[in-house]
Amino acid sequence: MRLFEAILDANHRALAGDQSAGLHVADFTGELPVVALTCVDPRLNRFFPGALGLPEEQFIWLRNAGNIITSPLSSTMRSLALACAVKGGREIAVIGHTDCKIRRTTISELTERFKALGIERRQLPENLTDYFGVFASERQNVIRGVDFIRQSPLIGPRIPVHGLLVDIQSGQLEWIVNGYDALDRPSAAPAGMRLPTLGGVVGDLATGAGFNMGEMKFPESKIGEMASTFIQSLSAPKPEAAAQSPIGAPPAPPPTSSPLPPPPARARVVPIPPPIRLHPGDRDRRR
Ligand SMILES: [Zn+2]
Structure with a gap:
């Protein structure tokens, strides 16, 4: 069984009430980590990576509004490419969700919402559908995103690219595009199609x-x-200046006419914020 076959199997068994359903991560070390693109909808926060049965360290999570990819070389595509090349992502999944607000928002509503934010229609591109990649079907949007990734010269041909849809109510996964199938074919591009x-x-x-x-x-x-x-x-002390300074003396301040702010004397340690705990009352209110 391959990774996403096992993920779908575990997801469906868990939803059917199987308490022992889960993914044996050690069996799939050659196929992990997974790079996933999802929508920014906060309702998805509770599902990932748990709905896939993956530990957090094996789940590289990219998000944008509507999990939209606008072209084989778009900004999101570049992030996917770097996630594979630099972070070692082995398989890619575009995961749409049911009841997506991007799908439910019409172009006229979108125009009105921009206007309410002080952005007039004339300030926006002529074709808002093309520009933002807004869609009328969550399913078609996932298929389109997978197609763009497969066409991209930035993504290696041996990386499986899957398309899934998650039910926003239950967390159930539906496998729309099986990325392993495309790998078995010599080329995903239709005859005569020119890849960019x-x-x-x-x-x-x-x-x-x-x-x-x-x-x-x-x-x-x-x-x-x-x-x-x-x-x-600029921050490195000049040899002659260092020789003249007594040991332990602070470095001379930079000249006030310097166009650049003085650099910190040493790398600043960014404090880790304390964990945020929800009060029981807050947690109840959120439900
Ligand atoms: Zn959404």
Whole structure:
């Protein structure tokens, strides 16, 4: 039994009242962790990762409003790609949910809600459906998201991409797209379909044609890296200044004309917030 076959089996058995239903995580170490994309709906907080039977450390949770993916190279897709490449995600699941408010909100309602927030219609893109990726069916939205991931040049071909729907009332999972099936086929793309490449899509956006990603020169440093190196070089004591300072004396303050704020003398330790406990009365009110 593969990972998601076992997850669905355990989920359904648990909902049927089987007290012993669960996932034997040790049997699936080669298929974990799972990268999941869900909606931001707070009603989902109680279901994950428990509805999948996964421990927290094996569940990489990405969320956006409506679990929407707008293109094979969208911002969400880049997060999915990094979750696999950097965090080691082995399988991806797009998990929609029933009764999604994004599906229930019409474009005219959306326009009114933006207006109530001080955003006029003319300030928004012309095609709000395309721009936000709003959908009329939770199920179709999941299928569309899975298709985009499979088409993405950022996601490795050996990573199974599943589509599921969770019942917002019960937590029951429905397996809409079986990611293992697609792996057994040579290509998920229909005949004649041109899959996007980084160069092609960026080129289409940037110039319309003739753009070659390989010809572009990108800086090798990360965003913010150069600024941080600059700050560090400013904060390092100059050799002659260090020689003149008595041992243990605090470093001289930076000149007040410096355009950058003085860096901290040592890495600041961020305190861990104390655990928040709900008072029994609060917990009851929430129900
Ligand atoms: Zn939702």
